[in-house]
Amino acid sequence: MRDLNALATFVAVVDLNSFSLAAERCGISKALVSKHIQTLEASMGVKLLNRTTRKLGLTQAGERFYERCARVIADAEDAVRDLEDASPDAHGLIRVSTAMSFGRLHLLPAIADFLREQASIQIDVTLSEHFVDLISGGADIVVRMADEPRLSNLVARKLAPVHHALVASPSYLASIGMLACPADLLRCNCLIYAGTGKREWQLSGPDGEHRIKVSGNFRANNGDGIAEAALAGLGVGILPSFIASPHLVAGRLIHVLPQYRPPQRTLYAVFLPDRHLPKRIREFVRFLSERFGPEAYWDTALRAAEHQHR
Numbered sequence: 001m002r003d004l005n006a007l008a009t010f011v012a013v014v015d016l017n018s019f020s021l022a023a024e025r026c027g028i029s030k031a032l033v034s035k036h037i038q039t040l041e042a043s044m045g046v047k048l049l050n051r052t053t054r055k056l057g058l059t060q061a062g063e064r065f066y067e068r069c070a071r072v073i074a075d076a077e078d079a080v081r082d083l084e085d086a087s088p089d090a091h092g093l094i095r096v097s098t099a100m101s102f103g104r105l106h107l108l109p110a111i112a113d114f115l116r117e118q119a120s121i122q123i124d125v126t127l128s129e130h131f132v133d134l135i136s137g138g139a140d141i142v143v144r145m146a147d148e149p150r151l152s153n154l155v156a157r158k159l160a161p162v163h164h165a166l167v168a169s170p171s172y173l174a175s176i177g178m179l180a181c182p183a184d185l186l187r188c189n190c191l192i193y194a195g196t197g198k199r200e201w202q203l204s205g206p207d208g209e210h211r212i213k214v215s216g217n218f219r220a221n222n223g224d225g226i227a228e229a230a231l232a233g234l235g236v237g238i239l240p241s242f243i244a245s246p247h248l249v250a251g252r253l254i255h256v257l258p259q260y261r262p263p264q265r266t267l268y269a270v271f272l273p274d275r276h277l278p279k280r281i282r283e284f285v286r287f288l289s290e291r292f293g294p295e296a297y298w299d300t301a302l303r304a305a306e307h308q309h310r
Contacts (some may be wrong), residue, residue: 004076007069009036010048014066017056024138078276090280091120097132097139098125101223101243102267106292107143114287121280129221134272140281142270143288145240147263157285159267160292163241163299165248166203166256171233173254182210182260189235190214194221201238205260227253238262245298249305267292 005026012022013033023030041048048062058066098107103125111123132138134154145162168188173179176188182203192199192214203210218229226237231247236256247253269285271277 003036003039004072006036006040008073009033010040011066011069011073013037013049013056014058014062014070019056090118090278090283092278092280093122093124094141094280094284095124095139096126096141096143096284097128098143099129099145099222100127101227102143102145102240103127104224106242106298110288110291113291114284117287118280118283121284123284134270140271141284143267144270145265145267147265153273154270155273156268156270157289158293159269159288160294160296161299162265162267162296164238164262164264165241165244165258166236166260166262167230167239167244167248167253168236168256169231169233169252170254172230172235173256175233179257182212182257184257185212185214185236188214188216189218190216191226191229191235191237192216192219193223193226193238194219202263203257203260204263205257210260240265241302242296242298245302248302267296 009022009026009028009032012025013019016022016025019030019033023033026033037049046061047059048065050057050059096107096111104127108125111125115121115123126132126139131144132142134140134142143159146156166185179185179188182201182205185201190199190201199214201212201214203212216235218234220226220229223239223243227239227243227247229235230237230239231252239253244253248255269288271281271285
């Protein structure tokens, strides 16, 4: 009987066309990936892969072997998922990747509550400004905001709308005077989000669309940095409401040009398509959908505070 782990490693190498990515997916070292392939080839007396420094390719024998191995691994995974579905409790590991600000403020507290309900599940969280490659196996779920999902080979489940607002501290606004229209931003110190590299802000208002080429002496690669700079009175920034809401409610920040709004985005849970999605992932996505949507609680709190002050 061949080692099923070695067969799974072989399938991962072919699927990902990389020993390194296969090692990540299988949770083993690159050296062990090489050993698995060498052991398979030696035990069967046939070469499976043509390897050069730049690319991998299946031999004729390797192509036939891969087709059978891929079916074996898929059947094994289906068998495990069938057992999971038959169990009254979801269990297993979920690897989640999300942005730093959203993760710290909202996803980590949500995960804590989820794990109180689902004690048999383990969650491994990565906070990063970079979108993790789901195909390489770096994560099972990515929770991110986007204009719209652009990857057709992934499933993107909408969790909640994400509104953005122009904000500044009361002290900064007092120092520069009244802002009446988007063009007034040209005389402001604007806090730039370095993740996009864009210095043009798009705003929609009662008189249509505006594109303002802004400038400023502060940049940050995540929302926390923009928020801290705004709270310190450095200038005007654009923040998602999931960061800005408590500061706006408390009066630490103020809406700038409230009749003009940056484009709305959407919070998604993104994962690979799978006809037998593991129960633990289905339960987690369901929990997030209920937790954050259809109207996010931070927007509800902000709307209530704005209504109270009218």
